[in-house]
Amino acid sequence: MTDYTDEERQTLRTAAFGAMMLVSNADPGFFATIKESMAGSKVLAGSSPELRDLLKSGGLPQVPKGSPAEMETGVLAALQQSTTILQSKAPAELDGFRSAIVAACDKVADASGGVTEPETAAVTKVKAALGVG
Template structure:
């Protein structure tokens, strides 16, 4: 099992949950966000045991705060940093990380009334940040 520092684990969690949050909040509305968050959590639960361990340990993810632009910037930065962390420490997990995040974003977008243009745009930003 790959050893990550607490900061690296936090960055990976922030990236994963932040990507779900970013797509979910691209489609406003409480009930939509609630359904979408559940769909995203289920997708993240489908990760390998090693990635699940990263997602589940170390407390709550730190979703960036501030304006929508600051939130997006923080999530994008965490996604980019996560790619670097995984490339350096566990390249075999990078492909799965990208796949799990992409699946989570897709499931979030499809969870409530079909995929909106704003969700498609958020997903494209996530893919760009992951280099996928």
């Protein structure tokens, strides 16, 4: 098991849950949000044991505060920082992290009535921040 600092652990969790929130918020609606978060969480629950344990630890993730634009900036920065953290501390987990986040975001986008243009745009931003083509 990789030894992360509390700050690194929080950054990774903010990135994962914040990415799903960005996609969910792109097509708002109370019931849609519940359905979408459950869909994304199921994908994360099926990730590698190390990633799953990391995401489950530490209480509620801290999603950046502020306007939607500020929140997006904070989440995208956390995604970029997560890539750097994993490259240096657990390179074997990097591809799995990227794949799990992208798959979770795709499930979130598709969970309620199909994928909308704003959701597609949000997923594209998440992929870019993760360095995924």
